[in-house]
Amino acid sequence: MTTSILSVENLSVSIGAGKNKTDILKDVSFSLAPGKTLGIVGESGCGKSMTALAVMGLLPEGAQAAGQIVFHSRNLLELSAKDWTSIRGVRIAMIFQEPMTALNPVMTVGNQLGEMLIVHEGVSRNEARVAAIDLLTQVGIADPEARVDTYPHEMSGGMRQRVMIAMALACRPDILIADEPTTALDVSIESQILDLLLTLQQKHGMALLLISHNLAVISEMSDDVIVMYAGRVVESGPVTQVLGQPRHPYTRGLMSSIPDRNRQRERLPTIPGTVPPLRFRPVGCEFAARCPQAQDQCLIASVALRKLSDQHSIACLLP
Ligand SMILES: Nc1ncnc2c1ncn2[C@@H]1O[C@H](COP(=O)(O)OP(=O)(O)OP(=O)(O)O)[C@@H](O)[C@H]1O
Ligand SMILES: [Mg+2]
Structure with a gap:
């Protein structure tokens, strides 16, 4: 078995x-x-x-x-x-059908990813930013150093779903x-x-x-x-x-x-x-x-x- x-x-x-x-x-x-x-x-x-x-x-x-x-x-x-x-x-993490409902519209994607890591992994703010950029790279987001400071509504649907996956993987x-x-x-x-x-x-x-x-x-x-x-x-x-x-x-x-x-x-x-x-x-x-x-x-x-x-x-x- x-x-x-x-x-x-x-x-x-x-x-x-x-x-x-x-x-x-x-x-x-x-x-x-x-x-x-x-x-x-x-x-x-x-x-x-x-x-x-x-x-x-x-x-x-x-x-x-x-x-x-x-x-x-x-x-x-x-x-x-x-x-x-x-x-x-x-x-156990989950990604949903419509990423816009699961992402916080008033927080940059970098801060959302970073917060997960600060709360659950106990990393520092600086480490969280580096890790957020790494996660965005892993999910195939081009120019992650710039994208880390954007808001979900500034992204396409496909890119938002990539961010959701990054959040889930954090x-x-x-x-x-x-x-x-x-x-x-x-x-x-x-x-x-x-x-x-x-x-x-x-x-x-x-x-x-x-x-x-x-x-x-x-x-x-x-x-x-x-x-x-x-x-x-x-x-x-x-x-x-x-x-x-x-x-x-x-x-x-x-x-x-x-x-x-x-x-x-x-x-x-x-x-x-x-x-x-x-x-x-x-x-x-x-x-x-x-x-x-x-x-x-x-x-x-x-x-x-x-x-x-x-x-x-x-x-x-x-x-
Ligand atoms: N909050 C709720 N209160 C009462 N019934 C609900 C609630 N959420 C879902 N249901 C009912 O539970 C059943 C199963 O719903 P569920 O959302 O799991 O279906 P699904 O297979 O995911 O469908 P879909 O393919 O449309 O997403 C449905 O009959 C739905 O009406
Ligand atoms: Mg369903």
Whole structure:
């Protein structure tokens, strides 16, 4: 058995109480190996970001979580706010889809990077500036000595995303979570940013949790993949198996809905029908209503993930 740096076990997240209670995530399990990339795919609303937020300890107020998120032998779901300060952004960092919301608009990028290092690494102001310039160089920003003194709004979208990556890398995290890191960018910039992520991952040996609608991106970048539907994992395993020989009808549907290469940035769903409202989950398999192969047995009870082989699992009753 390979050791994992992060192990999520039966993570369930619900929001609201009583008859308003909505199960957003149900029994999500996966593990992330050190230095490897795990892709998360699925249609909009299937719980990809909520999973990432749970790992970052940033669930919405009022959310209740059950299960375990094990990182260095600790269950992150049990950490206090104080414990989180030495983990969030430090050991586990995240880059978001829209960098402008995550960067401080009234602070130069150099000061933002520097502050991370002063707070978490205890370096001096001068050392922080040198380190900030080094980080900007690492993420491929030209003329970093000048750029270090600019504000986020003076930069292009691609450059801001590079700054976000520099921020995320500042404390050399063990895990980097990238939630749709390139959907706000032009296609030409997208591949540059993905290449940068791969290069930095190899250099620093980080594990990467990569969330994307884009199956082509996931298949190029990931070692393993989980496919989510309505807050559950419906298929998981090595990317060569899950996307190479998909077995769950939902994964098959996603694969057959990949647009051709020059349209690949569009959102996925072309499987007929929509995700059921999470507040009114059907009794059986959540995908049954859209599944071309659904049978009576699929409507009786919820369907758990089962192993097809050592590493490949599906939540489907079909043989
Ligand atoms: N703060 C919140 N309060 C209540 N429900 C929420 C909240 N945030 C998200 N949800 C619900 O949780 C579900 C999962 O949302 P999530 O953002 O994780 O989906 P996603 O897979 O990241 O989708 P997308 O691809 O559009 O980013 C959705 O049904 C969403 O409406
Ligand atoms: Mg999302």
